[in-house]
Amino acid sequence: MLSLPSEEGEKFHRLGIGSITALSLIAPTSFEDRRLSHELSANTQCVIDATVEHVVRTPKTLKITFFAHNLECVIEGVIFHPKPYMIHQFPKNERAFFSGKAQWELGKWTIVHPMKISAVGSLIPIYKTPLRIDVMRRLIEKNITIANLIADGLPEVIASELYGIHFPELPKPMSESQLHALKFGELYEYMRRLRLKRRYHNTSYRASGDIRAWMKTLPFELTEDQKNAINEIENDLIAQYASRRMIVGDVGSGKTMVILASVILMQPHRSILMAPTTILAAQLYEEAQKFLPNLRIALVTNATKKGSLEEYDFIIGTHALLHRPLPEAGLVMVDEQHRFGTAQRHALTKLTDNDTSPHYLQFSATPIPRTQAMIDSAHIDVSLIVQTPFTKNIATRIIGKSDFTKLLDHIRFEITQDHQVLIVYPLVEQSESINYQSIDEARGYWEKNFENVYITHGKDKEKEAVLMAFRENGNVLLATTVVEVGISLPRLSTVVIVGAERLGLSTLHQLRGRVSRTGLQGYCYLYSNKSGKNERLESFSTCTSGFEIAALDLKFRSSGDLLEGSIQSGKKFRWADIGEDEVIVREVKNYLAPQKD
Structure with a gap:
């Protein structure tokens, strides 16, 4: 640079x-044309090379008679409401360059508010910046x-x-x-x-696990995207530098198997995984026990008794991992990485007792557009898992008040099939600013008309216990977007999102992704009080791929800013549009590629 x-x-x-x-x-926002005029045009700026022949002061004007050498004619200049000092700017018989607006009146040309100028013969750029215009111009020049x-x-x-x-x-x-x-x-x-x-750190941890032998033991075939991500991770884990990779997969794309494959690859070195909730950590622990039968696996939560973890090959935990001594590990992973603060993510890598850096993988179920992934890859390596192991069959419909009776019939039928229903409300308590019922206002109706109704929200300290109980025994769950990412609910077939137009498309996709986790026929109802067509929701209802939805999100709201820490919203670029300019993003990425350290 x-x-x-x-x-x-x-x-x-x-x-x-x-x-x-x-x-x-x-x-520049515009240009001032300082080139000598060869002819005059009405109501446009002109530049003349002129001699001052006469100056007359009246109560309201200052009139200057010029002989314009470049036009070979006499032109009168007029200044309205002149300040006293202005008369001294036009000494008689002085030849100079003057600029002003040309006007044709009463059969003759006049120049309104002529002023002496020095820079002639070019276009002068006009900038709107915090700097004074002449200072900015000199800085540019x-x-x-x-x-x-x-x-x-x-x-x-x-x-x-x-x-x-x-x-x-x-x-x-x-x-x-x-x-x-x-x-x-x-x-x-x-x-x-x-x-x-980006920082590159040497590492002494090199992968040597037999991933091919492990993959043959699986009762199913991994998707090509899963295999590609595993290959990229394998190349990272055998390299000289500690890996820094983000694996982005759609809801249900099989990121868990990529996590477990990474643990196998990292053998004989230990792996640690941090998940945002006890429920997620427990689910990952169950999967690890099923598919990694030969490894010693530990689950660490706030409820876990403190003790040595040295004997374990794979440690899975919540943020509780940050508050206890951890043994040396060659691989550190964070699931749903956007739900942890930057300080928490860094703390985990620092807590591992190492002389050299462990490899670091972060997983996210919030898909990003390919253009965003290409940009992010300048900072951290990125793998995208676009395919899903099976096609989800979820019908998405936009509904309103007139559809409520049919919605109730659908909910009752699904419950008779031993299926579950999730209803997402925008608020816990009543608000005058939002024209939708809150959970507190709605719960009486659902509890009166349905059995086994469970309720939770973001501030509920028992939300994980409520979700666990609902998974086993519930019919209807009333919640806020706290369930956007988290528990797997195998029997959940229907989600109703109240006030859907108020949520981002990525959030809607995450909520819709809670249903049909095991191949059930799924239903997503976008409930809105707004009349008229909603192009954003209409586009969402016809789109199933999280990566396509992320691109749609870019279309309907500005992209975020990685450098400043937020990648959810807010304008990032003035000129580029990462929703439309994928070709240029790739062009820049390819241009930068040879400079990679």
């Missing part, structure tokens, strides 16, 4: 940028050169296009190639900054 002149540092800081490339992305942009790492063709945005030969709208250069430059700058955040 090209180092910045120290005297310019404060100006770059005020602009919120840190490189020449970032400076070049601040495009000094720093934005093709040579500087190339020295900052950009390809020559992009550097030339960016330079041309600030120093055009003719006034014209921005071209497609210039817009492409702005998008390329913005993505390049962002992905380069992400790469700078």
Whole structure:
């Protein structure tokens, strides 16, 4: 990266940028044409090379008679409500360059509010920034050169296009190639900054487990996406540097098997996995015992008695892992990584008693668009598991008040089939600002008309126990989005999402993913009081892939910001649109690839 002149540092800081490339992305909002005029056009700026022949002051105007050498004619300039000092700006017989708006009135040309100018013969860019306009212009003139942009790492063709945005030969709208250069430059700058955040650490933990032999013992065939992710992880775990990889899989895509395969690969070294809830940790523990029968596996929760974990090959736990001594481990994994704070995730890797870094894998069930994955890969390696072991059959419908009777009939029928129903409410308590019932308002109706109704929400300290009890004995569960990620409910066939238009598409997909976990016919009802067509919900109801839905989410709301820590919402890019510009994202990624450490 090209180092910045120290005297310019404060100006770059005020602009919120840190490189020449970032400076070049601040495009002019307009241009002032300072080229000498060869003819005049009404109500447009003109520039004349003129001699002042006469000046007359009246109570409300200052009139100046010019002889314009470039036009070879006499033109009158007029300034309305002049300040006293202005008369001294037009000494008689002085020849200079003047600019003003040309007007045709009463059969003659006049120039309104003429002013003396010095820079002539070019287009002067106008910038809207925290810096004074002349300071910004000088900053651009000094720093934005093709040579500087190339020295900052950009390809020559992009550097030339960016330079041309600030120093055009003719006034014209921005071209497609210039817009492409702005998008390329913005993505390049962002992905380069992400790469700078990445740290490479030597590791002495090398994978040597026999993954092929283990895969042959499974009672089913893994999907190609699962196999590809396992191969990528295997390559990581035998490398010189500690792995930093994120595995992103849709709901029900079989991430658990990839977790267990990673444990096998890491043999003979120990693996540790942290899950966000006791329920999830317990489910993973059960799966591990089933598919890793030859390994010693421990489950650590707040309820677990403290003792040495040295004898175990695989330790699964909640955040309780952060509060007890852990034995040395070659692989640390975090499931549903977005539900932990950054400090918690880092604490787990630091708590392992190692001289060299363990490998680190994080898993997420919140799909991201391919473009987002390509961008993220500048900071951390990314594997996508798009396929699912079996096709979920979930019917999604948008319903309103008029459909309530039919909905009740459906719920009663599903319960007779020993199936379960989840109803997600937007709030626990009543709110005047939201035109939907809360759980507190609705629970009386459901408890009166149905048996085995369970209730939980985010602030419920017993929510995990409630979910466990509902899984075994419940018919209807009333909850908030606390169930978005978590417990597996094999008998759950129906989810009703109240006020669906208020939730992001990714959240809706996670909630819908709670049903049909074992191949049941599933139903998702999006309940809305809003009349009229909702394009966002209509698009969601016809889409089943979480990765497609993530791309839809980008279409309907701005992308987030990895560098600042949030990737859920908020505008990240000014020029690029990662929902539409996949080709340019790939172009930048490929351009950066040879520079990988």
